[in-house]
Amino acid sequence: MPTDIPASESDSPQQLLAAAQGYTRQARAAQRQTWFPLLVLGLVVAAWPLFGLSGPPRGGCGPLVHTSSGVFRYCTLAGSGFFFRYWTISLSLAYVLITGYYLWRARARGIGTRVGRYAWAWMGGLVLIGASVWAVDQHLNNLTPGESLLAFRLAAFTPLLAIGAGLFVLAGVERHPALAWFTLACLALAGLLLVSTWPSYLLSLSDSRPQLFAASRYLTVGLFLMLGSAGFALTERSRP
Amino acid sequence: MTHPVNGLDEVVHQRVRLGVLAIAQEAKTVDFGFLQTTLELTAGNLSHNLNVLEDAGLIRIHKGYEGKRPRTRIQITPAGKQALRTEIAHLKQLIARVDTQHPDVQH
Numbered sequence: 001m002p003t004d005i006p007a008s009e010s011d012s013p014q015q016l017l018a019a020a021q022g023y024t025r026q027a028r029a030a031q032r033q034t035w036f037p038l039l040v041l042g043l044v045v046a047a048w049p050l051f052g053l054s055g056p057p058r059g060g061c062g063p064l065v066h067t068s069s070g071v072f073r074y075c076t077l078a079g080s081g082f083f084f085r086y087w088t089i090s091l092s093l094a095y096v097l098i099t100g101y102y103l104w105r106a107r108a109r110g111i112g113t114r115v116g117r118y119a120w121a122w123m124g125g126l127v128l129i130g131a132s133v134w135a136v137d138q139h140l141n142n143l144t145p146g147e148s149l150l151a152f153r154l155a156a157f158t159p160l161l162a163i164g165a166g167l168f169v170l171a172g173v174e175r176h177p178a179l180a181w182f183t184l185a186c187l188a189l190a191g192l193l194l195v196s197t198w199p200s201y202l203l204s205l206s207d208s209r210p211q212l213f214a215a216s217r218y219l220t221v222g223l224f225l226m227l228g229s230a231g232f233a234l235t236e237r238s239r240p
Numbered sequence: 241m242t243h244p245v246n247g248l249d250e251v252v253h254q255r256v257r258l259g260v261l262a263i264a265q266e267a268k269t270v271d272f273g274f275l276q277t278t279l280e281l282t283a284g285n286l287s288h289n290l291n292v293l294e295d296a297g298l299i300r301i302h303k304g305y306e307g308k309r310p311r312t313r314i315q316i317t318p319a320g321k322q323a324l325r326t327e328i329a330h331l332k333q334l335i336a337r338v339d340t341q342h343p344d345v346q347h
Contacts, residue, residue, distance in 0.1 A: 016253070110274035111270050112270065113268060
């Protein structure tokens with residue numbers, strides 16, 4: 001109930017401190033729109049197989065290497081121009097969309113949010129992906145048969161790392177520990193699926209239908225992000 | 241050692257003004273309407289408190305229009321951020337002092 005009575009001057013230090021902390025929490029909560037970036041980024045991740053893993057191979061191959069057991073050539077999408085273009089364009093569009101939505105919602109709610117740090121996270125992500133594609137391309141040219149392919153699996157994980165970094169920045173700006181924990185869980189899942197080799201031993205799919213297996217890993221991570229989006233949306237909706 | 245009470249700023253040591261600074265600190269700008277709703281104040285009471293804070297150089301008030309609707313935005317100044325930090329620190333010191341001297345006091 002609005003009051004025209006001047007605030008009590010006899011508020012105790014405890015009451016004043018509790019009030020200030022309460023208002024701070026309210027201001028932070030009013031700016032949170034966590035569900036939206038998770039939904040958009042989830043769609044970007046889940047859509048990657050549609051573009052990158054369907055149809056004919058899209059480049060990212062090293063030179064032919066002649067060995068005693070035959071001719072060897074290794075290809076990985078993570079070293080291709082197509083990989084770089086998909087992730088940089090889709091993440092750029094995602095960041096523009098997310099920032100625009102945050103500004104629009106903030107204006108509607110009457111509390112102007114700071115979005116400058118998201119731009120830094122976005123630029124950092126693009127640099128990370130560019131550096132990764134360049135490094136893989138260099139590595140492809142010097143790859144010898146039997147060499148560990150960990151570098152390529154790490155490169156495939158890079159866009160998820162860029163997304164994770166962006167979400168950590170968001171969690172920091174919004175002082176949102178739940179989002180930080182969720183991001184950590186998402187990166188752990190993505191690391192397990194994309195970097196670790198054990199899922200391929202568990203699922204025979206990796207041998208019989210390698211593209212379907214690769215697609216299922218990105219779809220799982222994308223779905224995880226979208227489920228998180230639904231969870232945060234329900235939480236934010238139930239907030240007083 | 242100086243008693244923490246001596247460091248309290250009369251302009252800030254008040255629930256509404258402390259609330260305005262606490263909210264404004266978290267945002268780039270905050271609308272008059274948002275402050276009014278969150279602090280549960282009448283427009284007159286909030287205006288009075290905002291003027292006090294503006295006169296002290298702790299906030300800036302931007303008056304403008306969005307379409308045909310007037311819109312007032314409040315922005316905290318660096319001095320306002322400092323005043324908020326100092327006030328919070330003094331409040332914590334006061335509470336710690338009371339807790340140390342009178343551990344049986346219930347808050």
